[in-house]
Amino acid sequence: MSQYRIFLISLLAAIVAGCASTSIPDPEAGDGSMDSSGDGSSSSGFEDRSAFGGEDVPFEGSDAAMTMIIYFDFDQSDLKPQYADLLARHANRLSNNSAARIRLEGHADERGSREYNIGLGERRSQAVRRMLLIQGATTSQISTVSFGEERPAAFGSNEESYALNRRVEIKYLN
Amino acid sequence: MIRVTTMQEAFKRCFAAGVLTLLASQATAELQIEITQGAGKRAPVAVVPFGWEGSDASAPLNVAGVIGADLQRSGRFGPIPEEDMLQKPTTGVEVDFDDWSILGVEAVIIGRVTQTGANAYSVQFQLFDVFRREQLVGYRMPASRGTVRLVAHRAADMIFEKLTGIQGVFATKIAYVTAQQDSGNRIYTLVVSDADGENEHTIMESTDPIMSPAWSPDGRRLAYVSFEGHKSSVFVQTVRTGNRIKVSSRTGINGAPAFSPDGRNLVLTLGGADGNLDIHVMDLSTRDVTRLTTSRAIDTEGSWSPDGKQIYFTSDRSGGPQVYRIDASGGTPERITFEGSYNARPRLSPDGKKLAMVHLDRGNYRIGVLDLDSGNFLVLSSGRQDESPSFAPNSDTLIYATRQGQNGVLETVSADGLIRQRMGSGGADVREPVWSPFPRP
Structure with a gap:
């Protein structure tokens, strides 16, 4: 599965989650988002995307449990150009709602030493944080945490899993 | 969800359930050791089953088994099988060095566990050099059911240090x-x-x-x-x-x-x-x-x-x-x-x-x-x-x-x-x- 496809699926999952704002948000939805972006919901969601006919995501209010995942290359914390729009939307959402709070959860793949990987995960969440701050979010809205390799999204010891694990998850806290 | 457990609680749970449970929990221990690579030659040694004197049916632990496993795990020693032993002495005077020389054994460890109270034991061991026909170390330690395994590891540490000059880490x-x-x-x-x-x-x-x-x-x-x-x-x-x-x-x-x-x-x-x-x-x-x-x-x-x-x-x-x-x-x-x-x-x-x-x-x-x-x-x-x-x-x-x-x-x-x-x-x-x-x- 290409990273771009995963990105689109994740985006879609978030749109779906965002639209379902009347339902009770599942606080664990974020943790399962990688799994749920698998075969079942993801392919139908992908089809639905064209039915929506656009990707302007309106801010749904404080109960929208929205999760986004940004992926990174090996040993890199540079933000890939493909995430520019996504991050701009998040920054916009934050700057339009000063009460909104997010936590950026940085992750690394399993290779190498664990505490150094905590550092790599933090470097990634800080890259996302800086981008959001530049675009109008404020420091009090964003907290960061790095789980290093301790919370893998995929458990395989192969490049496919590593690519899914080198990530930052954006979690809205309210 | 977080749970902090004390060692004391864990001990209590373990021992309240009795010896049978204790043995069962040891059998399912998470870590099992397998020697994947050993040094060229292991020195043959004999760890003779320890004697037992007490009102209980058997000793609280196979102390010789623990010592033998420690020495085996060190990679430097090869304890011989019990069935190869020509004698099974539990006191120093019973040791016949000729019997051990024939087997090519370099060191012999003997000992005994004595019950001294309801949950009190004395663990004694002696280490003999077969070639020089002399005792290298002999020691007696008090133990309870809760500490007897640690005491066995300490005995193995003393034996290992005497034989190699390196401080043992079996009791760590x-x-x-x-x-x-x-x-x-x-x-x-x-x-x-x-x-x-x-x-x-x-x-x-x-x-x-x-x-x-x-x-x-x-x-x-x-x-x-x-x-x-x-x-x-x-x-x-x-x-x-x-x-x-x-x-x-x-x-x-x-x-x-x-x-x-x-x-x-x-x-x-x-x-x-x-x-x-x-x-x-x-x-x-x-x-x-x-x-x-x-x-x-x-x-x-x-x-x-x-x-x-x-x-x-x-x-x-x-x-x-x-x-x-x-x-x-x-x-x-x-x-x-x-x-x-x-x-x-x-x-x-x-x-x-x-x-x-x-x-x-x-x-x-x-x-x-x-x-x-x-x-x-x-x-x-x-x-x-x-x-x-x-x-x-x-x-x-x-x-x-x-x-x-x-x-x-x-x-x-x-x-x-x-x-x-x-x-x-x-x-x-x-x-x-x-x-x-x-x-x-």
Whole structure:
């Protein structure tokens, strides 16, 4: 599965989650988002995307449990150009709602030493944080945490899993 | 969900249920040892089944079995099978050296366990040199059902030291972290066991990750990182009581704790709101923190020299991670490793002569050991993703985590790389082993 496809699926999952704002948000939805972006919901969601006919995501209010995942290359914390729009939307959402709070959860793949990987995960969440701050979010809205390799999204010891694990998850806290 | 368990509770649960349960729990111990590589020739020795005198039907433990297993595990000795023994003496006067010479046995260990009370025993052992026909050491120790295994390991330590000149580590402990999937949740535990993997106790359990356990120099406390509440914090927990103190929970990263050799300070990594990981030293009595490094790079995984004067750490200030050294009072860091593109998580041997680390070796993460005097560098492991090296307190052996299929397992290797053993797991992902200091009386 290409990273771009995963990105689109994740985006879609978030749109779906965002639209379902009347339902009770599942606080664990974020943790399962990688799994749920698998075969079942993801392919139908992908089809639905064209039915929506656009990707302007309106801010749904404080109960929208929205999760986004940004992926990174090996040993890199540079933000890939493909995430520019996504991050701009998040920054916009934050700057339009000063009460909104997010936590950026940085992750690394399993290779190498664990505490150094905590550092790599933090470097990634800080890259996302800086981008959001530049675009109008404020420091009090964003907290960061790095789980290093301790919370893998995929458990395989192969490049496919590593690519899914080198990530930052954006979690809205309210 | 977090559960902190005391060793006392665990002991009570274990022993209240009786000896049968105790044996059953030993049979399902998570770590099982398999010697995967031994030194060329093992010295043949005989550990004769110990005598038993008491009102109970049998001794509380097969002490000779534990001693024999310890010697076998050392990789240096090959205990002969019981059925090959021509005699089974339990007192010194019964030993017939000719019988043992015929078998080519170099040393004979005999002993007896005597019941002295309802839960009181005396464990006596003697070690004989078959060629010189003399006793090398003889000792008697009091024991209870709860301590008899430790007493057996201590006997093995004395025997090992007499025969090799190296202090034994059979009576030491290890701590490690496990991760297991349990109905949708990932459960992380911090476990303390004997060095042979037996007698294990979970001292902390959480649905959030647990990382980086580190022993206090007196072996009574463990510092570790816990992510409870979606942030990293450093805790110090007293192993026996389960009491724990959150010593650092600042904004950003709180990680990689290690006690100073005098137990007064903790080196740790703090990241702050901007995520610039630097090495800090905390005075544990005042909680005052001194920042040692200021580089914009990742500086982490601090480890004290045995004299407490210097701190080795990982930094990627030169690009990739390498090991640096800084005075514990501050100053300019000096780069220590130059071999290869990735050297991280330095750990000093207790004698201060060797530096173990995670080393990228032709695409594989392995355990490397740098001899600090000669500069010789030795790759000691052969896995694809080996990590978390930790020296035994005698500096003669290391323990580290390696992969077996999808799971982490533990391996020990002699510092010369010749003797290797695997401690297999029963399904859990086992990682981050740390070897305790020598027990203090």
